[in-house]
Amino acid sequence: MxxxxxxxxxxxxxxxxxxxxxxxxxxxxxxxxxxxxxxxxxxxxxxxxxxxxxxxxxxxxxxxxxxxxxxxxxxxxxxxxxxxxxxxxxxxxxxxxxxxxxxxxxxxxxxxxxxxxxxxxLDFDRFPPPPPSRPPRDGGDPADPLILLSVGRAVEKKGFDVALEALSLLPADLHWRWVHIGGGTGLKALRAEAERRGLADRIDWLGPQPQDVVIGQCQRADLFLLPSRRARDGDQDGLPNVLMEAQIMGLPVVATRMAAIPELIVEDQTGVLVDPGDAPALASALASLARDPATRARLAEAGGIRVRAHFAAxxxxxxxxxxxxxxxxxxxxxxxxxxxx
CATH class of the missing domain: 3.40.50.2000 (Glycogen Phosphorylase B;)
Known part of the structure; x- marks a missing residue:
């Protein structure tokens, strides 16, 4: 050669x-x-x-x-x-x-x-339009709990262990379910941690799913959660596509001031950001948005507009x-x- x-x-x-x-x-x-x-x-x-x-x-x-x-x-x-x-x-x-x-x-x-x-x-044609409105759930009805959704592998940089800690800090009178979609090497440990914290009966671990299932879960959820952080080996997210996908389908987002996420989410205008690894701050953000359907709707609409304006594939x-x-x-x-x- x-x-x-x-x-x-x-x-x-x-x-x-x-x-x-x-x-x-x-x-x-x-x-x-x-x-x-x-x-x-x-x-x-x-x-x-x-x-x-x-x-x-x-x-x-x-x-x-x-x-x-x-x-x-x-x-x-x-x-x-x-x-x-x-x-x-x-x-x-x-x-x-x-x-x-x-x-x-x-x-x-x-x-x-x-x-x-x-x-x-994103290729916007692959996603359905946001629903005209979402149910105004506020976590007050145990028969109709707020639905939180996360999509991502169970690996350190996704911060789902922090999500579990934050969920354990939510007020006792706030009724919620967390749906997690994704595989990953840390899934067994996360499920064990959920059991230890007494949260297992409020969490649905769906494992890896095709896109149509992810879309369906986005359509029924009230709030999208991705608590990204830097892993001990230096690995970190770039700009997770799932955040854009959630926003284009009309879901309000809670994420972290990590990596390039602030390049997508304008804080308190198109989503809510907290510091990575800060479970109390994450719990506070979730509780605040849970009880405020109007703010969730405002953030969701603004988030979708921003994605369409700046993040077309x-x-x-x-x-x-x-x-x-x-x-x-x-x-x-x-x-x-x-x-x-």
């Missing part, structure tokens, strides 16, 4: 700093990819800046092709700085889906303009397509020497 020596040199430099099986596998995958690429492929593009971008980078070096990437959340915050810097130096361009991620990566790039902000957005997809179809006849890729810590 034309770029074998350069690719091997870069990989060995990476391996010296990351002596892992993962690093060996990625180079093997890159060699297979480079060997099997059709001759008319003139560039590579990878989603996620961690292992997929490693494969794309090595394969691009092997074939002397330009490459580019999209970065999202975990892939930005859980790989070392040296690796981000070198991928940013080698890539033709990159896009990321939050202002927070863009500022971080542009600050590491030798040419900041190589990084562009491109929100994921079409514009972002059109721009990404223009990047991918741009002139690919630039100079051969000549990797710079790996940086040393």
């Amino acid at each position: 034309p770029g074998w020596r350069d690719a091997r040199r870069v990989w060995l430099a990476d391996l010296a700093r990351d002596r892992s099986r993962n690093r060996v596998r990625r180079f093997g995958q890159a060699m297979v990819l480079a060997a099997e690429l059709p001759a008319d492929v003139d560039r590579l593009y990878a989603h996620f800046l961690h292992t997929p971008a490693s494969v794309a980078r090595y394969a691009a070096l092997l074939r002397r092709l330009p490459w580019s990437f999209s970065a999202h959340a975990k892939d930005i915050w859980t790989i070392p700085e040296w690796e981000k810097r070198e991928k940013l130096a080698d890539a033709r361009w990159g896009v990321t889906c939050t202002r927070q991620g863009h500022a971080h990566l542009a600050g590491l790039a030798p040419v900041p303009d190589r990084m562009e902000l491109l929100y994921h957005g 079409g514009a972002g997809l059109d721009h990404l397509a223009s990047l991918l179809t741009a002139d690919a006849s630039g100079p051969d890729v000549q990797p710079r020497r790996p940086m040393r810590n």
